[in-house]
Amino acid sequence: MSAIKRTYVVEAAAKINLTLEILGKRADGYHELRSVVTPVALADQISLTLEGSEIALTVSGNPGVDLTRIGSNEENLAYRAARLLQERHGAAQGIRIDILKRIPIGGGLGGGSADAAAVLVGLNKICGLGLSLDTLKLLGAELGSDIPALIMGGAVVMTGRGEHVASILPAGKKPVSGFWVVIANPGIFVSTAHAYRICNPTGGLTERPDAYKNIISSIRSGDVHSAAAALFNGLEPGVFAAYPETARLAERLQRAGGLGVLLSGSGASVFALVRDASHGEALRRDLGSGIWSVLTKTLPDGVMVAHGPLEP
Numbered sequence: 001m002s003a004i005k006r007t008y009v010v011e012a013a014a015k016i017n018l019t020l021e022i023l024g025k026r027a028d029g030y031h032e033l034r035s036v037v038t039p040v041a042l043a044d045q046i047s048l049t050l051e052g053s054e055i056a057l058t059v060s061g062n063p064g065v066d067l068t069r070i071g072s073n074e075e076n077l078a079y080r081a082a083r084l085l086q087e088r089h090g091a092a093q094g095i096r097i098d099i100l101k102r103i104p105i106g107g108g109l110g111g112g113s114a115d116a117a118a119v120l121v122g123l124n125k126i127c128g129l130g131l132s133l134d135t136l137k138l139l140g141a142e143l144g145s146d147i148p149a150l151i152m153g154g155a156v157v158m159t160g161r162g163e164h165v166a167s168i169l170p171a172g173k174k175p176v177s178g179f180w181v182v183i184a185n186p187g188i189f190v191s192t193a194h195a196y197r198i199c200n201p202t203g204g205l206t207e208r209p210d211a212y213k214n215i216i217s218s219i220r221s222g223d224v225h226s227a228a229a230a231l232f233n234g235l236e237p238g239v240f241a242a243y244p245e246t247a248r249l250a251e252r253l254q255r256a257g258g259l260g261v262l263l264s265g266s267g268a269s270v271f272a273l274v275r276d277a278s279h280g281e282a283l284r285r286d287l288g289s290g291i292w293s294v295l296t297k298t299l300p301d302g303v304m305v306a307h308g309p310l311e312p
Ligand code: C5P
Pocket: 029, 030, 031, 032, 033, 143, 144, 145, 146, 160, 161, 162, 192, 193, 194, 196
């Protein structure tokens, strides 16, 4: 009798940073951060199947996703996440990972991190490893600074270099509505390490306690106008100066009527908060078809789920 193959599918949501404060430089070369991060309803689809005797990875992409930017398997965070679970926690030897990419690669939207988060959460379930959320976050932090936030799901405050995350909306609270957002990508690549290197030429830090406080209350109340006023990214001035395409795209979104416009993470994607879906569509029409953009919504209380089995 042949074994039944089960494929689990995980929607790996992208993220945007609504605020990103740089609080210090650490001895290990990383920066001490405080960042309010929220997933959005733009997600890669990760299918996980237990089969074969090694880790197999395929990546396909929606139009607008430049697959030439995908590195080797060994560099791929999803692949590395599966390997980490095998080495440390005895996940199955044969794992097929099929990724459908919808999130632009290297765009400051956490696409690679989201894929790794999905593999950690999905394999934990499919292989019956029984690892706690905290253990998964620790494993995720070894692979990349954004991964713990994406494992946690929902709007979070991220501190340290990203390894500490706390939910903004405590469990059991009434759901709040997300913000409509247009995300656009100028089609260039910004290295995260470079963005951090150039962020603070004068050594000055970018603590913004007001922005931090206000963004949290805006998320809790669902008030997009106060959220727009509170947006802040300490990496933005350096990235805008070094990569003028990002600054020009932000200007276009602003001129087109974005309520608040910000570089996402280390870029190159830029996002605009908008009033509603029709405002967002109008903004996208204004941008034209030459620039990749998407209208989506933040998921303030979203949780990552592994669905399945979809095919017994
Ligand atoms: O952790 P991750 O691989 O995403 O980080 C990529 C690079 O970004 C790091 O090698 C580091 O140069 C920079 N970084 C940083 N401080 C952080 C996060 C990332 O300096 N908190």
